[in-house]
Amino acid sequence: MGRIPPEDWALPMIDALNEDFFTAGRLLLQACRACSAVQHPPEHVCRSCQGADFESRESVGTGTVYSFTVAHYPAHPSLSDSVPYAAVLVELDDYKHVRLTGNVLDVEPSEVAIGMRVRVVWQEVQDASGQMLKIPQWQRAEA
Amino acid sequence: MQRKTAVVGVGESEYFNRGGATVSEFELACTAIRNAVEDAGLPLSDVDGFVSYLDARNDPVRLSAALGLPVLNFSSQTWGGGGNGVASSLMIADAAVSAGYAEVVVAFRALAQGQFGRFGQARAGGGPASYTAHYGVMTAAQICAIQTQRFMYENDVPQDALAEISLASFAHAQRNPRAVRYGRPLTREEYHESRWIAEPLHLFDCCPENDGAAAVVITSMERARDLRKPPVPILAAAQGIEHGGGIPAFNESNFPTAHHRHAGEMLWQRAGVGPGDVQVAQFYENFTGPVLMAMAEMGFCAPEEIASFVSNGNIQWPDGNLPINTSGGNLGEAYIHGFENINEAVRQVRGESTCQVEGVELSLSVSGPGFAPGSTILFCRD
Ligand SMILES: [Zn+2]
Numbered sequence: 001m002g003r004i005p006p007e008d009w010a011l012p013m014i015d016a017l018n019e020d021f022f023t024a025g026r027l028l029l030q031a032c033r034a035c036s037a038v039q040h041p042p043e044h045v046c047r048s049c050q051g052a053d054f055e056s057r058e059s060v061g062t063g064t065v066y067s068f069t070v071a072h073y074p075a076h077p078s079l080s081d082s083v084p085y086a087a088v089l090v091e092l093d094d095y096k097h098v099r100l101t102g103n104v105l106d107v108e109p110s111e112v113a114i115g116m117r118v119r120v121v122w123q124e125v126q127d128a129s130g131q132m133l134k135i136p137q138w139q140r141a142e143a
Numbered sequence: 144m145q146r147k148t149a150v151v152g153v154g155e156s157e158y159f160n161r162g163g164a165t166v167s168e169f170e171l172a173c174t175a176i177r178n179a180v181e182d183a184g185l186p187l188s189d190v191d192g193f194v195s196y197l198d199a200r201n202d203p204v205r206l207s208a209a210l211g212l213p214v215l216n217f218s219s220q221t222w223g224g225g226g227n228g229v230a231s232s233l234m235i236a237d238a239a240v241s242a243g244y245a246e247v248v249v250a251f252r253a254l255a256q257g258q259f260g261r262f263g264q265a266r267a268g269g270g271p272a273s274y275t276a277h278y279g280v281m282t283a284a285q286i287c288a289i290q291t292q293r294f295m296y297e298n299d300v301p302q303d304a305l306a307e308i309s310l311a312s313f314a315h316a317q318r319n320p321r322a323v324r325y326g327r328p329l330t331r332e333e334y335h336e337s338r339w340i341a342e343p344l345h346l347f348d349c350c351p352e353n354d355g356a357a358a359v360v361i362t363s364m365e366r367a368r369d370l371r372k373p374p375v376p377i378l379a380a381a382q383g384i385e386h387g388g389g390i391p392a393f394n395e396s397n398f399p400t401a402h403h404r405h406a407g408e409m410l411w412q413r414a415g416v417g418p419g420d421v422q423v424a425q426f427y428e429n430f431t432g433p434v435l436m437a438m439a440e441m442g443f444c445a446p447e448e449i450a451s452f453v454s455n456g457n458i459q460w461p462d463g464n465l466p467i468n469t470s471g472g473n474l475g476e477a478y479i480h481g482f483e484n485i486n487e488a489v490r491q492v493r494g495e496s497t498c499q500v501e502g503v504e505l506s507l508s509v510s511g512p513g514f515a516p517g518s519t520i521l522f523c524r525d
Contacts, residue, residue, distance in 0.1 A: 005279060012269075012273035013270075015269060018273050022273070041391055041392050066293065067296070069342055070341070073339075075281050075284075087285065098394065100274070101275045101278050101393060135277065
């Protein structure tokens with residue numbers, strides 16, 4: 001299987017909303033101080049109560065594959081050596097309404113299935129601005 | 144809304160394979176517009192408004208100059224996604240004419256993608272895309288594949304249900320000389336043997352890219368009755384999403400969704416009829432899976448009934464209870480970003496389809512599924 005994401009692939013563009021998620025090295029989710037709702041992706045306003053004061057809530061980082069695709073067509077030339085690769089949606093155990101996109105790094109695409117148990121792992125990489133990113137990825141976990 | 148306006152003209156350019164057009168996209172647009180206005184029996188100089196969707200390149204100022212219009216009174220387009228805005232564009236035209244801001248509005252779409260970049264082309268993302276693009280999820284096919292995979296899992300939908308959408312479109316294209324796939328039918332075996340694009344989507348689950356343009360002319364009901372052909376009234380249109388339906392990166396509160404549940408509810412409420420009253424429907428096929436989801440969300444059946452609803456020829460002309468995509472649709476006629484489905488929905492009311500359903504009183508068009516906000520439009524007999 002090819003490497004996904006490949007070495008030269010685009011990194012997330014860091015902004016005020018996603019910085020915690022992609023740099024903390026812990027799975028930090030956005031929680032509303034007023035109503036305690038946890039929402040993903042982060043937004044400037046709480047989707048539940050329209051509050052605008054937030055704190056971080058840490059997930060334990062385990063979950064279940066909720067859906068996936070196996071991409072066979074490389075949507076970009078940089079992905080030519082990576083196909084076929086699987087991209088998954090992970091439903092978190094502790095915040096079931098939160099679904100995170102990722103790749104299961106230690107599993108062949110043909111073995112990925114809905115219901116597979118996974119745990120978060122961290123991919124460390126420096127972006128063009130010199131900032132160190134810690135990007136959440138996934139590996140298979142025991143049922 | 145409620146028969147205040149009607150479609151009075153339908154037109155298109157010739158449809159080509161991607162890169163097959165020998166003229167510019169702008170010329171294709173002009174050709175489709177001229178044909179639609181001529182079909183209406185109106186002089187071109189009566190057109191005073193234009194609507195389209197998704198960053199339409201052929202802007203109304205250039206069009207009005209090129210077509211020599213005496214005045215331009217109205218121009219607009221919808222936000223969001225892509226083909227999910229087809230019906231919304233007619234909704235804007237209906238609103239503009241009803242409000243008196245314009246008298247004769249052309250809704251249109253022109254595509255010659257080889258002359259420009261590809262829609263949904265892969266690119267690195269900031270904002271919401273930062274949560275998906277790095278993991279290799281960028282294209283409409285991949286997004287719709289992830290939606291479809293979950294929908295199939297939750298509702299026990301077999302691959303053959305996806306095939307039924309594709310087979311219906313290709314079968315209907317065989318009767319339509321405009322169709323790019325005219326004379327090239329598809330078998331169930333060819334469908335299943337075609338390569339994967341993004342599982343569970345095969346090649347024939349994905350719409351092709353084509354060059355061409357299509358247009359319709361909308362005017363007031365009073366004016367419509369004096370024209371060359373019987374008017375096709377707009378009974379209702381709807382666009383929108385429910386709370387949480389627009390959360391990005393697969394976190395919609397109602398995931399997996401085609402984004403048509405709210406638009407569907409609003410449509411039936413405004414029209415005063417239900418899905419069971421419709422004789423024929425055009426469903427924008429970007430990919431077959433989201434079409435199944437859209438059919439359920441529009442209320443034609445429960446999600447867990449979708450496989451049986453689309454099987455046994457039920458969505459094929461002439462014997463099915465709900466023939467869909469009767470011109471061949473995006474898959475079989477041409478991908479004119481879904482606008483060809485509007486033309487076909489109008490032709491079904493007029494009795495001009497090459498797969499004409501008998502006794503059409505209500506003709507539905509549902510825009511691109513899988514992207515928010517959904518939109519839909521219902522035409523009726525005058
Ligand atoms: Zn809140």
